[in-house]
Amino acid sequence: MEYRIRALKVGGVKNAPLPEMLFMTGWGQWIDLNVYVWVIEGGERPVVVDTGIKDIELLTQTSIRPSRESVEERGNLEIHRWMQSPEERTDVALRKIGVKPKDVGHVILTHLHYDHFSNISLFPNAKIVVSRKGLSEAVAPKHPQIGGAVPKDALCDLISRQLELVQLAGKEEEVLPGIRVFWIGGHTPADQAVSIQTSKGKAIITSDTVFLYRNIEENIPIGFFYNLEECYDAMERIRAEADIILPAHDPEVLTRHPSGRIP
Numbered sequence: 001m002e003y004r005i006r007a008l009k010v011g012g013v014k015n016a017p018l019p020e021m022l023f024m025t026g027w028g029q030w031i032d033l034n035v036y037v038w039v040i041e042g043g044e045r046p047v048v049v050d051t052g053i054k055d056i057e058l059l060t061q062t063s064i065r066p067s068r069e070s071v072e073e074r075g076n077l078e079i080h081r082w083m084q085s086p087e088e089r090t091d092v093a094l095r096k097i098g099v100k101p102k103d104v105g106h107v108i109l110t111h112l113h114y115d116h117f118s119n120i121s122l123f124p125n126a127k128i129v130v131s132r133k134g135l136s137e138a139v140a141p142k143h144p145q146i147g148g149a150v151p152k153d154a155l156c157d158l159i160s161r162q163l164e165l166v167q168l169a170g171k172e173e174e175v176l177p178g179i180r181v182f183w184i185g186g187h188t189p190a191d192q193a194v195s196i197q198t199s200k201g202k203a204i205i206t207s208d209t210v211f212l213y214r215n216i217e218e219n220i221p222i223g224f225f226y227n228l229e230e231c232y233d234a235m236e237r238i239r240a241e242a243d244i245i246l247p248a249h250d251p252e253v254l255t256r257h258p259s260g261r262i263p
Contacts, residue, residue: 050117051120112190193205
């Protein structure tokens with residue numbers, strides 16, 4: 001089975017600190033990011049990877065607004081400002097390419113942060129594929145600070161779903177013929193990559209353990225991690241196995257794959 005992938009931009013981040021994306025690199029520099037939902041087509045029903053942002057207003061409250069002192073130092077720079085236009089809402093972006101959320105067969109969660117997981121209620125009929133290890137850590141975290149905040153309403157939705165609509169993935173599992181997930185950790189205990197067979201070879205959606213092409217191409221791990229060794233191990237495996245690499249937040253994805261069509 002060979003699939004096609006669509007990268008849908010469903011929001012973004014303005015002025016993210018570069019050392020958050022590239023470990024110990026680019027101090028005092030900033031970068032703009034995209035938020036993506038990935039649609040895998042070619043099977044009986046569409047498969048969606050990650051769900052996008054449910055409520056942009058909640059995220060904009062986490063933006064760091066400049067103090068008087070910082071304005072004097074670097075100007076009126078708002079750090080890590082979340083953005084989403086009405087056209088970038090997940091339901092709108094999906095309908096633009098002819099996909100109705102109720103018709104989606106599987107939703108694969110690369111991990112459980114808000115911009116990837118919060119919109120799970122949009123897909124009432126989909127089987128949710130989530131890391132068993134990551135879900136266990138989210139429900140009963142030993143150290144809540146590790147892995148970042150998990151949206152509680154989405155977590156309640158997930159654990160209240162019928163058992164046949166949840167796939168708790170282990171280290172490596174098949175989702176459908178030609179689509180697999182494998183656990184990589186690194187960014188959070190829930191991070192798993194998604195491997196998709198296409199006409200141009202194997203495409204891997206990296207999850208946030210690889211934010212940018214520079215992570216992979218320069219072997220620089222992300223700066224927002226819980227396990228640095230797992231980041232290096234993940235990049236090594238992805239480089240070895242992937243014919244097409246799709247980093248989680250790099251605007252360059254839409255430059256290398258115009259119109260978001262892969263391959």
